Amino acid sequence: MTDKQRVAGKTVILTGGRGDLGSATGLLLAEHGATVASLDLAGAAPQVRHDSIREYDVDVTDERSVSATVARVVSGLGTPDVLVNAAGMVGRPGPSHEATVDEFDGLFNLNVKGVWLMTKHVVPLMIAAESGSIVNFSSIHGLTGGKSVPLYHATKGAVRLLTKADAHTYGEHGIRVNSIHPGSMRTRMSAAAADAAPIGREAYYAQLLGSNAIRRQGEPVEIAYGVLYLASDESAFTTGSELVIDGGYTSI
Numbered sequence: 001m002t003d004k005q006r007v008a009g010k011t012v013i014l015t016g017g018r019g020d021l022g023s024a025t026g027l028l029l030a031e032h033g034a035t036v037a038s039l040d041l042a043g044a045a046p047q048v049r050h051d052s053i054r055e056y057d058v059d060v061t062d063e064r065s066v067s068a069t070v071a072r073v074v075s076g077l078g079t080p081d082v083l084v085n086a087a088g089m090v091g092r093p094g095p096s097h098e099a100t101v102d103e104f105d106g107l108f109n110l111n112v113k114g115v116w117l118m119t120k121h122v123v124p125l126m127i128a129a130e131s132g133s134i135v136n137f138s139s140i141h142g143l144t145g146g147k148s149v150p151l152y153h154a155t156k157g158a159v160r161l162l163t164k165a166d167a168h169t170y171g172e173h174g175i176r177v178n179s180i181h182p183g184s185m186r187t188r189m190s191a192a193a194a195d196a197a198p199i200g201r202e203a204y205y206a207q208l209l210g211s212n213a214i215r216r217q218g219e220p221v222e223i224a225y226g227v228l229y230l231a232s233d234e235s236a237f238t239t240g241s242e243l244v245i246d247g248g249y250t251s252i
Contacts, residue, residue, distance in 0.1 A: 006232045008033030013073055013080045015039045015060055015118055016087030020187035021137070023047040024220035025086060025227045032228060037073040037080070040087070060087050060114030063121075070121045082231045083122045083134045085115040088155075090189055093197045093204075096150045104151055111155035115162065123170060132175040135230045136163045140183045140246045148197065148204065160242065167240030176239040178230045183246025184208040186217040213248025 012029050016022035017038025023046070026036045030052040038046065042057035054077065058069040073080065088111045091103055115136055126132030141149070142156030163179040170177060184190060184205070197204035209215060226243050229235055244250055 004032055006032040006228060006234065007082070010034045010081040010231065011077050011079065012036045012082040012084060012231065013039065013070070013118070013122060014084040014086060015058070015114065016085075016137075017053075017055070018044040018046050019086065020047070020189065020220045021182065021185065021223050022084075022086040024224040025084060026050075026053055028221065028224040028228055029082075029231060032232075034082070034231070035077055037077055039069060039073075060118055061109040063117055066117045066121050070118075070125075074125065079125050079129050080122055081126075081129075081132060083118060083126075083132070084137075084227055084231070085118055085135070085159075086137045086227075087114050088137055090149055090152050090193045093148045093193060095147065099151055107151050107155050108158075111152070112158045112162070115159055119166060123166075123175065126175045127170070127173045130174045132170075132173075133231050133235070134163075134166065134170075134175065134177040135227050136160075136177070136179045138163070138179040138181050138242070140181050140244065140249050142179070142181060143242070143244070143250055148207070149193065164240045171239055176230075176235065178235070178238060178241045178243060180223065180226050180230065181242055181244040181246065181250075182218060182223050183212070183244075183249045184217045185223065186219055190217070208249075209247075211249050211252060212246070213251055216247065218245060218247060 012034045018040040027048045030050040036053045039058040059065040091107045138159045139156040141153040142160040167177040194201040194204040
């Protein structure tokens with residue numbers, strides 16, 4: 001098997017597939033031999049094209065949409081070997097007491113409920129196949145606290161612990177469940193959060209990157225390579241783990 005065939009023959013369902021991290025992940029998995037069902041909201045434009053990437057519209061916060069979309073993927077591509085839950089948002093920076101109920105509900109619906117709903121509708125297929133890999137996008141802020149976006153931190157902490165619980169639940173069925181924890185990445189979502197920060201863009205990035213051992217933002221493909229490892233058979237003994245890719249932010 002060549003290096004370019006690390007996930008050859010695997011079918012991947014990827015949410016958030018038209019975002020910066022999702023696009024990089026979908027393209028890398030396709031380049032390494034997978035067929036990728038890239039899921040995102042209707043109206044979001046794909047950033048990448050590849051013969052092995054198929055586009056599907058979905059609202060991961062709506063169970064009927066999730067169920068119908070998973071059924072379409074299975075009908076067209078077969079049983080998924082890998083589920084990557086990359087869809088998510090940061091939300092408006094600010095302290096907890098300034099957040100609204102609508103903001104709270106929006107963040108938890110997308111970042112947590114979306115992961116759960118996708119797992120709910122994909123994992124029975126993996127149980128029947130007695131194998132599978134699920135990769136959930138958490139964050140460094142699923143591991144640490146901070147002042148900038150506390151509700152986002154709370155959602156990513158929930159994803160981290162849901163990952164560990166599901167790893168224990170589904171391991172007996174040959175299914176691995178791991179979380180990936182990006183640091184500050186060079187994405188449109190990061191730039192939007194910085195622009196909205198009350199302390200200003202420069203101070204926001206100084207706060208995020210000031211503790212990095214590697215003093216820069218990460219590139220989306222650097223996260224994609226982490227997903228590639230967890231999706232591949234190279235990680236066959238890895239489950240319930242936290243793959244942190246953060247330039248050393250959490251190392252102190």
